[in-house]
Amino acid sequence: MNHIALKMLMGDTGKYIGIVMGLTFASLIMTQQPAIFVGLMSRSYSFISDVGLPDIWVMDAKVQFVDDIKPLQETELYRVRGISGVAWAMPMYKGLLKARLTDGTFQTCNVIGLDDATLIGGPPQMLEGTLEDLRRSDSVIVDIDGATDKLGKPSLLPGGKPTPLKLGDSLELNDRRAIVVGIAKVTRTFQSQPVVYTTYSRAKNYAPRERKLLSFVLVKAKPGQNPAELTRRIREATGLAAYTQAEFMELTYQYFMHNTGIPINFGISVLLGFIVGAAIAGQTFYNFTLENLRQFGVLKAMGTSNWVLLRMILLQAVLVGSIGYGLGVGLTALFGHAMRHTILAFKFPWQLLVFSGAGVSIICVFAALISIIKVIRLEPAIVFKG
Amino acid sequence: MQIKHILPVLAAAGLVFAGYTVVNSNKPTPIAKAVTEPSTAPFKAFIAGAGIIEAQSQNIAIGTPLPGIVKAVAVKVGDPIQANSPLFYLDDRDTRANLAIKRADLAKAVADVSVAKATYTDAKALSDLAEAVTDRRAISAEELIKRRNAMLISKAKLESAAALVQQAEANVAEIETTLSRLVIRAPVAGVALQVNIRPGEFAQAGFLSTPLLVLGNLEQLHVRVDIDENDAWRFDKSSKAVAFLRGNRQFKVDLVLAYVEPYVVPKKSLTGDSNERVDTRVLQALYRFDREQMPIYVGQQMDVFIETTVTPNAPPEAAPPVAAQGATP
Numbered sequence: 001m002n003h004i005a006l007k008m009l010m011g012d013t014g015k016y017i018g019i020v021m022g023l024t025f026a027s028l029i030m031t032q033q034p035a036i037f038v039g040l041m042s043r044s045y046s047f048i049s050d051v052g053l054p055d056i057w058v059m060d061a062k063v064q065f066v067d068d069i070k071p072l073q074e075t076e077l078y079r080v081r082g083i084s085g086v087a088w089a090m091p092m093y094k095g096l097l098k099a100r101l102t103d104g105t106f107q108t109c110n111v112i113g114l115d116d117a118t119l120i121g122g123p124p125q126m127l128e129g130t131l132e133d134l135r136r137s138d139s140v141i142v143d144i145d146g147a148t149d150k151l152g153k154p155s156l157l158p159g160g161k162p163t164p165l166k167l168g169d170s171l172e173l174n175d176r177r178a179i180v181v182g183i184a185k186v187t188r189t190f191q192s193q194p195v196v197y198t199t200y201s202r203a204k205n206y207a208p209r210e211r212k213l214l215s216f217v218l219v220k221a222k223p224g225q226n227p228a229e230l231t232r233r234i235r236e237a238t239g240l241a242a243y244t245q246a247e248f249m250e251l252t253y254q255y256f257m258h259n260t261g262i263p264i265n266f267g268i269s270v271l272l273g274f275i276v277g278a279a280i281a282g283q284t285f286y287n288f289t290l291e292n293l294r295q296f297g298v299l300k301a302m303g304t305s306n307w308v309l310l311r312m313i314l315l316q317a318v319l320v321g322s323i324g325y326g327l328g329v330g331l332t333a334l335f336g337h338a339m340r341h342t343i344l345a346f347k348f349p350w351q352l353l354v355f356s357g358a359g360v361s362i363i364c365v366f367a368a369l370i371s372i373i374k375v376i377r378l379e380p381a382i383v384f385k386g
Numbered sequence: 387m388q389i390k391h392i393l394p395v396l397a398a399a400g401l402v403f404a405g406y407t408v409v410n411s412n413k414p415t416p417i418a419k420a421v422t423e424p425s426t427a428p429f430k431a432f433i434a435g436a437g438i439i440e441a442q443s444q445n446i447a448i449g450t451p452l453p454g455i456v457k458a459v460a461v462k463v464g465d466p467i468q469a470n471s472p473l474f475y476l477d478d479r480d481t482r483a484n485l486a487i488k489r490a491d492l493a494k495a496v497a498d499v500s501v502a503k504a505t506y507t508d509a510k511a512l513s514d515l516a517e518a519v520t521d522r523r524a525i526s527a528e529e530l531i532k533r534r535n536a537m538l539i540s541k542a543k544l545e546s547a548a549a550l551v552q553q554a555e556a557n558v559a560e561i562e563t564t565l566s567r568l569v570i571r572a573p574v575a576g577v578a579l580q581v582n583i584r585p586g587e588f589a590q591a592g593f594l595s596t597p598l599l600v601l602g603n604l605e606q607l608h609v610r611v612d613i614d615e616n617d618a619w620r621f622d623k624s625s626k627a628v629a630f631l632r633g634n635r636q637f638k639v640d641l642v643l644a645y646v647e648p649y650v651v652p653k654k655s656l657t658g659d660s661n662e663r664v665d666t667r668v669l670q671a672l673y674r675f676d677r678e679q680m681p682i683y684v685g686q687q688m689d690v691f692i693e694t695t696v697t698p699n700a701p702p703e704a705a706p707p708v709a710a711q712g713a714t715p
Contacts, residue, residue: 016393017393020393031404049414049415051418052415052416052417052418053417053418053419073666074653075612075614075616075666078433078434078435078436078612078614078617079434079614079616079617081427081434081691082432082433082434082435082617082620084430084431086427087424087426088424088425089434090424117421117422117424117632117633118420118422118423118424119420119421120420120424121418122418122421123418124415124416124418125415125418131418132421187415220424222426319394322394322397323393323394323396323397324397325397325401326394326396326397326398326399326400327393327396327397327400328400329400329401329404330399330400330401330404331400332404333400333403333404333406333407333408334400334403336407336411337403337407347411347412348404348407348408348412349408349412350408350412352408353404353405353408
C-alpha cells in the first residue's frame with residue numbers, strides 16, 4: 001500500500017515538485033526571517049556577551065539598555081569595591097566619540113575604556129597585537145570591521161575601497177592622537193559602529209570634558225556568592241542598578257523589543273511566510289488528492305479500509321513535509337553560510353529548527369486533514385461515474 | 387537518477403548542513419582574560435579605597451624667597467640631600483656689587499672715626515692745657531670756654547662717626563643676608579624627588595602649580611588612602627588594612643595606621659578641566675608600611691582594603707541611618 005502511495009505522489013513529477021517547493025519556501029521563510037531577527041536582536045546585547053569576565057554590571061539606576069550611558073561618579077567604584085562578596089570591581093568607559101580620518105571626514109566610534117592595570121573587558125579575540133600593547137602611550141585597539149571599512153584610509157580614487165588601518169597607523173580622537181597597536185575581532189553591535197578599545201584614563205582624555213565619566217562598574221562575585229543576593233546588596237548599599245550579565249542582556253533585549261519596530265516587522269514576515277506556505281502547500285496537496293480521487297475510489301471499491309487510506313495520505317504528507325523542511329532549512333543554512341562575512345545579522349540557534357519544523361508540520365497536518373476528509377467521504381461508486 | 391529521488395537526498399543533505407550550521411555558529415565567544423589578575427580583598431567586610439604613596443615628611447615643594455634667574459642647581463633628581471645643604475643658587479651679581487659698595491662705605495666710616503678721634507685728641511689736649519693753668523688771669527675766660535666746647539664738639543663727632551660705622555656694618559650684614567637668601571637650602575634631609583628648574587630659568591617666588599623642586603624623606607613611606615565620605619562612618623582606626631600594588635597583586639603589604647587627617651577634603655577628580663568641580667569629599671587616612679616588601683615609588687597608586695565590622699547593609703543601632711543610604715544626587 002505504501003508503495004502505491006509513493007507511486008501516486010511521485011507519478012506526476014510537476015505536481016510533486018510543486019508541493020515540495022511550496023513547503024520548501026514556507027520552511028525557508030519561517031527559518032531565514034527569524035534567523036535574521038534573532039541575529040539582529042542578539043546584536044543589541046553582543047557587547048555585553050563579548051565582555052565575558054565580570055558577573056555583574058553596575059550602572060546608574062535609570063539606564064535602559066547598554067548604549068544608554070548615564071555616567072557615575074568615580075568614587076562609586078570604590079563604594080562597590082567595598083561591598084562584601086565582591087571579588088573585584090573595575091571601571092569601564094563606554095561612549096561615542098568622533099574620530100577624524102585622514103581626509104577630514106568624521107566617523108563616530110564606540111570608545112571602550114578598560115581598567116588601566118588589569119585591562120578587564122577587552123575584546124574577545126585579538127587578530128593582531130596583544131591586549132597588553134594598550135599600555136603603550138596613545139595606544140588603541142580597533143575592531144577589524146571598523147579598521148577595514150569605516151575607519152580605513154579613504155581611497156584616492158572616488159568610490160574606491162578604503163585602505164584598511166594597519167598597526168602603527170594613527171587616528172585623531174577628539175583632537176588627540178591615537179596609535180593603532182592592535183586589531184581585534186568583536187561581535188557586531190546593533191549600530192555597527194567601529195569599536196575602539198583603550199585604557200580608562202586615556203578614554204577620559206579622549207572624552208569631552210564632563211564631570212562624571214564612569215559608565216559601568218564591572219563586578220566579579222567571590223566564589224560561592226549567589227549573584228542575585230549580591231546584586232541586591234549592591235543596589236541597597238549604593239542606590240545604583242546592578243544586573244547580572246544575563247539580566248543586563250535581557251534588559252537591553254527588552255528595550256529593543258518594546259521600543260523598535262523590529263519584532264513586529266519580522267513577526268509579520270514570518271506570519272506571511274506561514275500563511276503563503278500553508279496556502280500553496282495546502283492547495284496543491286488538496287488538488288493532488290482531488291486528482292487522485294479516482295485511484296482512491298478504486299482502492300476503496302476494492303475494499304481498502306478508510307484507516308489504510310488515511311495512513312497513505314499521512315505518509316504522502318509526511319514525506320513532502322520532510323523533504324520541504326530539509327530543503328528549506330538547508331537553504332537557510334546555505335544563506336547564512338554565504339552571508340557570514342557580510343554586515344547581515346544572522347543567527348541560527350537550534351530553537352529555530354524546532355520552530356520551523358513545527359510550522360511545516362502544522363501546514364502538512366492541515367493539508368492532509370482536508371484531503372483525508374475528502375477521501376473518507378468518498379463514495380466508491382464515483383469511479384464508475386462519467 | 388530521477389528528480390524524485392534527488393529531492394529526498396537533497397533534503398537530507400540540507401538538514402545535515404542546517405544541523406552543522408546550528409552547532410558551528412552558536413559557539414560562545416571566547417572571553418578576554420585579564421592581563422593581570424585584579425587584587426581581591428582578604429576580608430569579609432571591608433572598605434576599598436585608592437591610596438597614593440608619599441614620603442613620610444610629605445612631599446615638600448621647595449619655594450624661593452626671592453625671584454631671580456637660576457645660576458646653578460646643586461642637586462640632581464634622586465640625590466640624597468643633607469639638611470641645610472644648598473639646592474640651587476640664584477643670580478647674585480648685583481647683590482655682590484651692592485655688597486662691595488656697602489663694604490666701601492664701611493671702610494669710609496671706619497676712616498672717619500680715626501679722623502674724629504684725632505680731632506678729639508687735638509681739642510682735648512688744648513682744652514686740658516687751658517684747664518691746667520692755675521692762675522686764672524693768665525687765660526681769658528672766653529678762651530677757656532672755647533677750648534672746652536671745641537673738645538666737647540669733637541667728642542660728639544667721634545661718637546657720631548662710631549654710630550656711622552655701626553650703620554655701615556648693618557648695611558653690609560643686610561646685603562650678606564640677601565646674598566644668603568639667594569642660595570636655597572634643604573629644610574630637612576631627604577631625596578630630591580623632582581627637579582623642575584634648570585640654570586638660566588627664572589624662579590618665581592610664591593605658590594607655583596609646578597614646584598621648582600620637590601623634596602621628600604624616603605626612609606619611611608606613607609600611603610594616603612581616600613575613603614569616600616559615604617563610607618567614612620564604617621572606618622575603624624584599629625582595624626587591619628592591606629595594600630596591593632597595581633599591576634601585580636603578588637605584591638601585598640600590611641599597613642599600620644600612622645594618622646588620620648580629621649578634615650574631610652574634596653576629592654580631586656582629575657579631568658584636566660579648567661574649572662574642576664568636586665565629586666565628593668573624602669576622609670584621608672595615612673598608613674605606614676615596610677617598603678622593603680615591594681618595589682614602589684612615591685606618587686604611585688595602590689589598591690587599599692580596610693577591614694570593617696559593619697557592612698553597608700546592616701548599620702549598627704548607634705550609627706545614623708542616613709549615612710548608610712548615601713543617595714547621590
